[in-house]
Amino acid sequence: MRQKLEGCRASKNRDKVLQILEHQNCPITTEEIYNMAKEEIPKISLSTIYRIIEKLVTLGIVNKATTLNDNRARYELVRETHKHYMICTKCHKMIPIDCCPLEELENKLADETGFNITGHKFELYGECKDCSVKH
Amino acid sequence: MRQKLEGCRASKNRDKVLQILEHQNCPITTEEIYNMAKEEIPKISLSTIYRIIEKLVTLGIVNKATTLNDNRARYELVRETHKHYMICTKCHKMIPIDCCPLEELENKLADETGFNITGHKFELYGECKDCSVKH
């Protein structure tokens, strides 16, 4: 991650965003990042968050996870082992699951179609335990 | 599909939207639907498309596929056998693939986690043949 930042200047804001992302186990919105960052850097601006995130995505450090049906993007650090999630359609909670049955399939499909596969998305939707209980 | 529409009134606009969707093999945007519909119903309004789509999604007739990173939703008819797609990150072309390795996995995960799974998303990203050729 560090090495990818070469060419960039030091930035307290960017460090803070990275630190926040490191502590998440699920993707979060720019607004969530903004609110957390503001606690320590009160004058930080939302557009700065967007710009930092954009750069981190470009550098391959952060992953954009546009999936919930609430029209807002969510972001997470790219890690060695990527994760998939179960997403509650009621409360939008994202619950990491630790399997990815797709590696071998990717190769098979790439061979068959000539499509140069660089990534994939796999998500499950439904109701989490909490929301099922609540009726 | 028909049966799900009971309680709704007849609507030329809705019929047209359904007819358009029936002829697609990939999800399309509201704007695309709008442009196609306008050819035969010139005074139809974009917000009507949105409202029709919203209703069809609520009725379970249409599926919202928010996935491309271009910040616009895409819609497709819910069919007996759902599809998955390979999506070109360059030209945004969506190429249907005909396998879905997830059914058994869904059951396994549902058992293990108590999550009531109602759906899933599986998409592959990369470069399609055309875009690979173009350099």
Added chain:
DNA sequence: TTATTATTGCAAATGATTTGCATTTGCATT
């Protein structure tokens, strides 16, 4: 120290989607 340019904050712009409201229209009941 100075020049260069990335980074930032703020306000305004953008663009997809949603909503308010008055009008039209489908359909059930006279």
Added chain:
DNA sequence: AATGCAAATGCAAATCATTTGCAATAATAA
């Protein structure tokens, strides 16, 4: 066929996430 009611519609305006212009600030190289 006439009437009433609510769904469906068109249009314009509002909303909301995201992007952008611009001037000010700050990191780094010379």
